[in-house]
Amino acid sequence: MIGGSLALALRKRRPDWKLKLWARSPASVQRTRELFPDTTSEIAAAVEGADLCVLCTPISAMADLAENIAPHLSPAAAVTDAGSVKCGVVQRLEHILGGRFVGSHPMAGSEKSGLEAARADLFEGAVSILTPTPRSLLPALTTIRQLWEIVGCRVVEMSAAKHDEAISLVSHLPHAVAAALVNAINRRLPEAPALAGGGYRDSTRIAASPPALWRKIFLENKEELLTGLEDFSTMIDDLKKLIRSEDAVALEAFLARARATRERLP
């Protein structure tokens, strides 16, 4: 979905750019070719002569892919990824590719996956976080920043460690909470989906995300996510106390604080 959306967005916004797509399996090469004729399963053919490579694979596949592209890259080529956890990826890929690699995390997507879910406007208005290090080469960073700006992102830079902490809170924690919420409701009320209103619908949308992908993300960012879940459990306990004691003033203040924070969303 991310790779396909990026290719659609670039074809629309930069029709003069030469795009090459790579997919691993013959079946997905064939499917991808229906949208993008210049798709290959040959690493060398995909990478040679490119100014910029974007790796849009699960995090667990990235180091091997980086090893495979490294011998075929032009000297000036920049490389980035679109993974949603950065510390491990940045460490491994910078080790393999050097300062030409700068990590990216475009904060766009949905509960859907695969090329069928790709959309040219997926990145419009989204934040894309770049995680440069002291080794990062400025031309690579500039190229990668421009890439995300071209497809409509607002670009923010921070360290990989800060990214993983922030994203554990703003993305991984909501995903974990949505899944737990659906499972908790379902255990007591299997007919819940038939009674649900917009609140259930929206607050659980991301519980329909691909389980294998999110299992990997949760384990890749394990410590940060566990810290976030601890904080969240404490906040739930605080809320239970306010309700149990019928402390109307403090309960309303709790809800008003949440509303004021939520209304700061741009």
Next chain:
Amino acid sequence: MIGGSLALALRKRRPDWKLKLWARSPASVQRTRELFPDTTSEIAAAVEGADLCVLCTPISAMADLAENIAPHLSPAAAVTDAGSVKCGVVQRLEHILGGRFVGSHPMAGSEKSGLEAARADLFEGAVSILTPTPRSLLPALTTIRQLWEIVGCRVVEMSAAKHDEAISLVSHLPHAVAAALVNAINRRLPEAPALAGGGYRDSTRIAASPPALWRKIFLENKEELLTGLEDFSTMIDDLKKLIRSEDAVALEAFLARARATRERLP
């Protein structure tokens, strides 16, 4: 919002019906008259001759309102409400109004409130739960069922007790969780709204709901909501254990169960 949306929907779907609106304060009578000229603050004028009265006020105001309308109701008039907790309301209003009162809960709304947020299509496709009792009069139940069907609801009947349990899970719990999630994230990462993607946006939308309204709902349905929050805390603890122990198979199964349940939403 609920009362205004109902009036807009009825005016559109049943232009031959005579609608009268009531509001308490002169200021809101004046505002409402811009949309509905036939608005009054006189209880008797609003109620006399009506076949059906729908009370769309906070739960805490309903018993007084029922006392005030009772002397002016036609013998055959049916009365319902739109409150989101039913046991207490049904008990109090049935005591005052008899079997002509049947409780309703249209599961529609948003984080917005007030007449400005009213929409003629608010109820289209929503579930409306009716909570009749053995005292309920069949003509009243029929009239009230037709009302919600006319504005586009799918009507479901259950006891007030079953309603309050089900809704504590499918509506109140998600609201409580969304507020706690926003507050937990904000405590560690005040800049979260600037980094947020669609997951945070959707899963916290209902945290922007009116605090005073939801404080009342939470306290009105206190015991059921606390039970739901206990269940949810246990589920979060289960999830933490799966992540901490890096049990990839069970973690993926947890997420897959949530996805399969979420995908049962009609």
